[in-house]
Amino acid sequence: MSDTAETAQDIVLDYELDAAPEKVWRALSQPHLVAAWLGPNDIAPEQGRRFVVEPAPNKAVDCEILEADPERRLSYRWREADDQGALVDSTVTFEVTPTPLGGSHLRLVHSGFKAVGAGSMLGAVNDNTLMQRSLQWAA
């Protein structure tokens, strides 16, 4: 088995869209448009902005914008409670690139699934910080 647990967890989807990046960006970042394809939300494309989206009734996902580069890249943390109520963090990233005929290429990457259950040492820290802390604690 050559796949690592890390890469096996990523979802990467590519689409050719018949709309310019400017239009795609609006559909990805304006609440009334996002509501029509992802669910009720209060998104705003500003780094650090926290928002909630409900892809299904009573299934709120707690999000935070990690990166917002207009018409190019939108990335947010996707924190969802699982069936047992534990929180699972992942990252959703949309990359938009213009195509020669005026459309857009959209790449969606859903990655980095990990749990942040109550009492867990995990918080909003990146893997490197975690690794260092784990090593310090273990030393």
Added chain:
Amino acid sequence: MTPESLDHTGVFRALADPTRRAVFERLMGAEMTVSDLTTGFAVSQPAISQHLAALRGVGLVSERRAGRFAYYRAEPAALAPLVEWIDKYRAFWPDRIERLKDVLKGMDQ
């Protein structure tokens, strides 16, 4: 313990720790003793043993005893709950992107 009996919370949590994930990944390549494992990490042997205990607790690692030694190996089948979770999103996103396409069609230029 069969993978079916495990809740995926445990599997997520066990693999959320980077050191533990690295231990699991190394054990996917070969069966090892604790001291084999300790060689590759800047982590103490007791710490590695703790990580192994956590991984065994959710079925991600199994132990085989032979004489004075205990050998550990990864049980990739225990990743099933994680794979199911990911599969949910593999179905979710294409469905939502189809809706996004409809939204784009309905927007003003």
